[in-house]
Amino acid sequence: MLDARIPSGAINEHWDNHRDSISLVSPANKRRFTIIVVGTGLAGASAAATLAELGYRVKAYTFHDSARRAHSIAAQGGINAAKNYPNDGDSIHRLFYDTVKGGDYRSRESNVYRLAQLSVEIIDQCTAQGVPFAREYGGLLANRSFGGAQVSRTFYARGQTGQQLLLGAYQAMMRQVDRGTVELHTQTEMLDVVVKDGRAVGIVTRDLVSGEIASHPGHAVLLATGGYSNVFYLSTNAMKSNVTAAWRAHRKGALFANPCYTQIHPTCIPASDEFQSKLTLMSESLRNDGRIWVPVRAGDTRPPDDIGEPDRDYYLERRYPAFGNLVPRDVASRAAKVEVDRGKGVGPLANGVYLDFDEALRRLGPGTVRERYGNLLDMYQRITGENPYETPMRIYPAMHYTMGGLWVDYNLMTTIPGLYALGEANFSDHGANRLGASALMQGLADGYFVIPYTLGDYLAPHLGEGLVPGDDPSFVETERRVTARTEGYLSIGGSRSVDWFHRELGKVLWEYCGMERSADGLRRAISDIDSLKEDFDRDLRVLGTSSTLNQSLEKAGRVDDFLQLARLMCVDALHREESCGGHFRVEHQTDDGEARRDDANFSYVAAWDWNDGHEPVLHREPLTFDHVKPAQRSYR
Amino acid sequence: MHLTLRVWRQDGPEAEGRFETYEAAGIHQDMSFLEMLDLVNERLLTAGREPIAFDHDCREGICGSCGLMIDGRAHGPQGSTATCQLHMREFSDGDTIVIEPWRATSFPIVRDLVVDREAFDRIIEAGGYIGAPTGSAPEANLTPVPKETSDAAMDAAACIGCGACVAACPNGAGQLFTAAKVAHLNLLPQGQPERWMRVERMVETMEEYFGSCSNHGECEPACPKGISLDNIAMMNRDYLLSKIRNRKLGGY
Ligand SMILES: Cc1cc2nc3c(=O)[nH]c(=O)nc-3n(C[C@H](O)[C@H](O)[C@H](O)COP(=O)(O)OP(=O)(O)OC[C@H]3O[C@@H](n4cnc5c(N)ncnc54)[C@H](O)[C@@H]3O)c2cc1C
Numbered sequence: 018m019l020d021a022r023i024p025s026g027a028i029n030e031h032w033d034n035h036r037d038s039i040s041l042v043s044p045a046n047k048r049r050f051t052i053i054v055v056g057t058g059l060a061g062a063s064a065a066a067t068l069a070e071l072g073y074r075v076k077a078y079t080f081h082d083s084a085r086r087a088h089s090i091a092a093q094g095g096i097n098a099a100k101n102y103p104n105d106g107d108s109i110h111r112l113f114y115d116t117v118k119g120g121d122y123r124s125r126e127s128n129v130y131r132l133a134q135l136s137v138e139i140i141d142q143c144t145a146q147g148v149p150f151a152r153e154y155g156g157l158l159a160n161r162s163f164g165g166a167q168v169s170r171t172f173y174a175r176g177q178t179g180q181q182l183l184l185g186a187y188q189a190m191m192r193q194v195d196r197g198t199v200e201l202h203t204q205t206e207m208l209d210v211v212v213k214d215g216r217a218v219g220i221v222t223r224d225l226v227s228g229e230i231a232s233h234p235g236h237a238v239l240l241a242t243g244g245y246s247n248v249f250y251l252s253t254n255a256m257k258s259n260v261t262a263a264w265r266a267h268r269k270g271a272l273f274a275n276p277c278y279t280q281i282h283p284t285c286i287p288a289s290d291e292f293q294s295k296l297t298l299m300s301e302s303l304r305n306d307g308r309i310w311v312p313v314r315a316g317d318t319r320p321p322d323d324i325g326e327p328d329r330d331y332y333l334e335r336r337y338p339a340f341g342n343l344v345p346r347d348v349a350s351r352a353a354k355v356e357v358d359r360g361k362g363v364g365p366l367a368n369g370v371y372l373d374f375d376e377a378l379r380r381l382g383p384g385t386v387r388e389r390y391g392n393l394l395d396m397y398q399r400i401t402g403e404n405p406y407e408t409p410m411r412i413y414p415a416m417h418y419t420m421g422g423l424w425v426d427y428n429l430m431t432t433i434p435g436l437y438a439l440g441e442a443n444f445s446d447h448g449a450n451r452l453g454a455s456a457l458m459q460g461l462a463d464g465y466f467v468i469p470y471t472l473g474d475y476l477a478p479h480l481g482e483g484l485v486p487g488d489d490p491s492f493v494e495t496e497r498r499v500t501a502r503t504e505g506y507l508s509i510g511g512s513r514s515v516d517w518f519h520r521e522l523g524k525v526l527w528e529y530c531g532m533e534r535s536a537d538g539l540r541r542a543i544s545d546i547d548s549l550k551e552d553f554d555r556d557l558r559v560l561g562t563s564s565t566l567n568q569s570l571e572k573a574g575r576v577d578d579f580l581q582l583a584r585l586m587c588v589d590a591l592h593r594e595e596s597c598g599g600h601f602r603v604e605h606q607t608d609d610g611e612a613r614r615d616d617a618n619f620s621y622v623a624a625w626d627w628n629d630g631h632e633p634v635l636h637r638e639p640l641t642f643d644h645v646k647p648a649q650r651s652y653r
Numbered sequence: 654m655h656l657t658l659r660v661w662r663q664d665g666p667e668a669e670g671r672f673e674t675y676e677a678a679g680i681h682q683d684m685s686f687l688e689m690l691d692l693v694n695e696r697l698l699t700a701g702r703e704p705i706a707f708d709h710d711c712r713e714g715i716c717g718s719c720g721l722m723i724d725g726r727a728h729g730p731q732g733s734t735a736t737c738q739l740h741m742r743e744f745s746d747g748d749t750i751v752i753e754p755w756r757a758t759s760f761p762i763v764r765d766l767v768v769d770r771e772a773f774d775r776i777i778e779a780g781g782y783i784g785a786p787t788g789s790a791p792e793a794n795l796t797p798v799p800k801e802t803s804d805a806a807m808d809a810a811a812c813i814g815c816g817a818c819v820a821a822c823p824n825g826a827g828q829l830f831t832a833a834k835v836a837h838l839n840l841l842p843q844g845q846p847e848r849w850m851r852v853e854r855m856v857e858t859m860e861e862y863f864g865s866c867s868n869h870g871e872c873e874p875a876c877p878k879g880i881s882l883d884n885i886a887m888m889n890r891d892y893l894l895s896k897i898r899n900r901k902l903g904g905y
Pocket residue numbers: 055056057058059060061078079080081084087088089090091092093094095096178179205206207208241242243244253254255258259261262298417418439440441442453454455456457458460
């Protein structure tokens with residue numbers, strides 16, 4: 018039975034009680050511990066900075082050439098916090114409630130409550146670091162609203178919120194690098210966790226420039242390595258985002274939770290051709306002022322300006338009067354698919370819906386629209402060659418975020434003692450669907466405010482223990498395997514590029530494990546993935562050597578791990594005989610096509626055991642709801 | 654479109670580099686520049702030749718990873734556009750395109766089109782932050798910041814650290830990048846306590862790694878984020894003042 022170590026007492030006291038009761042490491046003793054932080058995105062950089070400030074010796078790793086380039090940099094829209102500055106009725110409880118409901122009652126209440134509590138401190142922290150959040154003329158912080166909420170609680174820095182938050186965390190970390198408390202390893206990819214006597218004792222890395230494989234011992238290992246959306250090949254994630262760190266940990270014994278909970282984002286630019294390498298997100302904040310519509314008549318190919326009001330269907334406003342264009346992402350995405358599947362898609366490939374700023378331009382004027390969304394609209398124009406101030410934008414859902422990830426307890430520890438997962442890499446707070454502007458909040462809560470406390474609880478009893486030396490058999494053996502795996506890709510000598518396999522995998526997953534899933538489709542996907550993996554092992558072609566920068570070789574390892582993860586996603590999706598959040602099984606829907614949960618049988622976290630590569634074994638963590646009563650979500 | 658590419662190939666930091674010529678047929682105008690290179694790489698691999706190494710990640714102009722000299726212009730012909738956002742509709746059938754890495758002594762070539770921009774991190778380390786240890790922050794709205802100030806700070810903070818400004822500069826100077834960070838932090842009330850230390854340390858670290866600025870002004874047009882030369886003026890002024898302020902009692 019999985020023990021999430023949820024504290025006792027009233028939910029609003031869980032975190033305080035927990036902090037009061039867990040073990041601490043004294044300031045003087047902290048420097049006797051070496052903490053490995055893999056990943057320097059929002060979660061990793063904030064953790065590395067904070068742990069170093071507290072006195073730990075931190076070693077941080079990223080495969081980027083600078084920590085400032087992590088995928089977090091691309092987040093556009095904003096970060097939630099229950100500050101209630103607009104005085105519109107927000108509170109910690111309401112943010113908690115919205116997040117549990119938005120997650121379709123598949124998240125842990127206690128974690129979410131803590132997240133809502135910490136949200137407030139995050140804004141204070143980031144403001145103190147100089148994050149230039151948007152402000153009102155009076156000089157106070159501005160807010161906007163986001164999908165899934167009826168209050169304005171989202172803080173933002175133009176359309177570059179992730180960039181500014183990441184730069185804040187990166188700068189705080191670089192300050193510690195300057196002081197010698199963080200040892201930063203850039204262009205270094207972690208390729209395995211080292212486990213000895215059941216505990217995480219370090220990592221093995223490859224230097225991406227020299228190819229050198231090396232061991233790095235630590236008293237604890239924190240993975241803040243991001244999400245796995247790129248398993249779909251086309252997604253909104255940065256090209257290098259991958260699952261390798263988490264997957265390698267999984268193979269070493271860390272359970273992987275809810276892999277099938279993936280999120281499709283409703284507002285992305287539709288693909289334009291087969292060479293498309295990634296999809297570009299248009300921040301969901303656009304739904305605040307943009308109106309979504311399709312022609313009433315299928316196959317109506319008139320230009321949008323020629324389609325009069327009576328011939329337009331503002332389907333979200335029609336179907337969901339209470340939330341309108343601001344329904345949660347999963348609802349908005351599926352609704353778009355329904356319209357496009359009915360032949361109402363717009364654009365040259367009929368693969369999009371309109372997002373129209375016409376009404377907003379008239380109501381607010383071009384100046385205000387430009388101020389709020391200027392950089393997004395410019396980006397759209399650069400990519401499509403169309404001017405959104407004159408003609409409606411075209412959007413379509415794309416793979417965006419992964420709620421699933423390494424299973425962690427309330428302390429963010431995986432099932433391997435000493436190994437933690439932070440940020441998008443864990444499964445913790447978003448249940449089956451994440452609300453907009455909540456990932457930045459979670460990554461920073463984990464890094465700035467949770468791990469600095471909870472880590473001590475594990476470390477305290479190990480005070481005085483030295484590091485496991487890098488020449489210990491556990492390291493030597495892991496290094497040997499990593500080297501063999503890397504050299505193995507070079508020696509296959511097949512005919513197909515790693516990108517080819519990645520693209521094929523993406524097609525299978527999008528078709529069968531994307532916006533809609535069915536038992537038949539998932540079975541088919543599993544067998545397709547199995548044969549693709551066989552081909553990969555036989556027919557991959559990677560040129561060059563392992564002793565220089567070799568980008569295809571890097572990618573080979575990542576795609577290999579994606580192939581394995583993809584299978585587990587399908588297994589998970591097949592076993593979950595219900596629809597919830599981002600997981601929509603066609604067999605389980607209401608009469609009007611909404612997701613139908615099965616609380617009696619599936620109100621649990623599905624945490625999978627690798628089982629040495631045999632059929633994965635399921636462990637369940639039951640979910641209880643004492644504060645938010647699960648209901649059929651309704652945004653009408 | 655059919656294009657001819659002349660691409661810089663270099664096997665490693667110490668190796669001799671050379672231009673190689675590739676024919677790129679069947680290029681669609683809706684492809685991005687990097688998608689065009691993806692396709693060329695796919696074809697090279699099929700022909701048994703190693704793909705061209707180039708850096709990229711977000712492909713939406715925000716991470717600052719990409720950066721190519723295209724026909725002698727940093728990030729290519731389109732203004733305010735990072736390489737990854739450049740689309741092939743900016744080129745014409747039959748064009749010959751010369752593709753090189755950033756050329757600057759402070760950015761050594763790692764391989765082919767990939768350079769090492771670590772010197773930028775050294776500048777940030779030297780003072781490109783506000784010292785606000787986690788947990789010590791006051792309530793955010795206790796310090797109002799005039800909207801104009803906050804907007805100006807945000808304009809400067811938009812820098813993506815791509816290095817085009819350095820690559821475009823005949824002296825390989827790092828002024829625009831450094832000034833953007835100095836201005837972002839020195840404009841804000843939160844940045845005042847460290848203002849003079851910050852600018853002094855950052856400028857002097859910059860000078861260790863980068864060439865000196867002789868006001869060519871090539872950096873501004875090359876910058877994909879429209880970082881203004883005014884930031885450099887502010888940095889220079891603050892740097893001069895820092896020499897007085899940072900002396901004992903100089904600030905009083
Ligand atoms: C386009 C876009 C817009 C978004 N907008 C918003 C928004 O408005 N609001 C919001 O709340 N969320 C948003 N999100 C989601 C949010 O940005 C991410 O969930 C979040 O930034 C993830 O942060 P992270 O720190 O967990 O991981 P990441 O930022 O992905 O960082 C991962 C780090 O791990 C490193 N790494 C990974 N594997 C290895 C390895 N094996 N070895 C060494 N290093 C490794 C990487 O180098 C990187 O430093 C958006 C996402 C996208 C794609």
